Amino acid sequence: MNGKSAGILLYIILRGEPQVLLVYPGGPFFKDKEAGFWSIPKGGYAVEEDPKAAAIREFFEETGTLLPSTTRFHPLAHVQQKGGKVVQAWAAEGDLDSLAISSNMFALQCPKNTGTRFYPEIDKAAWFSLEKAKSMINKQQIPLLDELRQMLSIKTDRH
Numbered sequence: 301m302n303g304k305s306a307g308i309l310l311y312i313i314l315r316g317e318p319q320v321l322l323v324y325p326g327g328p329f330f331k332d333k334e335a336g337f338w339s340i341p342k343g344g345y346a347v348e349e350d351p352k353a354a355a356i357r358e359f360f361e362e363t364g365t366l367l368p369s370t371t372r373f374h375p376l377a378h379v380q381q382k383g384g385k386v387v388q389a390w391a392a393e394g395d396l397d398s399l400a401i402s403s404n405m406f407a408l409q410c411p412k413n414t415g416t417r418f419y420p421e422i423d424k425a426a427w428f429s430l431e432k433a434k435s436m437i438n439k440q441q442i443p444l445l446d447e448l449r450q451m452l453s454i455k456t457d458r459h
Contacts, residue, residue: 302382303385303386304344304345304346304351304385304386304387304388305342305343305345305358305381305385305386305387306342306343306345306351306352306354306358306387306388306389307339307341307342307343307355307356307358307359307387307388307389307390308338308340308342308355308356308358308359308367308389308390308391308392309321309376309389309390309391309392309444309445309448310340310341310359310392310393310394310396311391311392311393311394311452312393312394312395312446313393313425313452314427315458317429317430318342318429318448318449318452319428319429319430319431319449320427320428320430320433320445321340321341321396321425321426321427322338322339322340322364322400322425322426322427322428322436322437323338323339323340323341323362323363323396323401323422323424323425323427324337324338324339324422324423324424325337325339325376325421325422325423326403326419326420326422326423327404333426334436334455335435335436335456336436336438336439337436337438337440338426338428338433338436338437338438339437340387340389340437340441340444341358341359341362341363341422341425342355342358342362342387342389343353343357343358343361343362344385344410345357345358351388352373352390353388355373355388355390361403361404361421362401362404362421362422363396363402363403363422363425364399364400364401364402364403364437365396365401365403367392367394367414369392371379371392371393371394372392372393373390373391373392374390374391374392374451375388375390376388376389376390376391376442376444376451377442377443377444377447378442379441379443379444380440380442381437381438381440387440387441387444388442391444391447391451398424398425398426401422401424401425403420403421403422403423404420404421404434405418405419405420405421406418406419406421425430430445430448430449432444
């Protein structure tokens with residue numbers, strides 16, 4: 301992988317207010333941590349891979365949901381994670397049952413020398429208002445929420 305990640309910021313408009321889908325990582329390292337550990341569904345991709353295609357693939361791997369072919373994707377500005385990884389994201393309007401996600405699994409030996417265990421890459425997903433999402437999401441991803449809010453206000457003003 302190349303230090304880059306691609307993801308989808310899925311949103312719905314519920315009672316006139318945007319809600320965003322965030323995911324929470326699986327595995328033992330995030331147990332009992334909440335605020336600041338949620339994220340958009342995203343993942344790394346190879347240099348030769350199309351970032352938007354990677355974002356769609358990662359969304360499916362982490363949620364078990366294929367986005368319809370009619371989904372419109374709106375590019376968002378890149379953000380840089382604390383560790384240096386650059387996240388390229390797209391906003392997309394859509395809906396899914398956050399309680400019914402089905403994530404792919406990864407192998408991990410934890411604690412060390414105890415044998416390999418398998419964990420879901422994503423432990424859970426939930427819908428949040430933009431304000432609540434700001435307190436739950438990885439702080440380096442907050443600009444994605446701000447950009448979505450701005451994009452939706454412009455979209456609303458045109459109608």
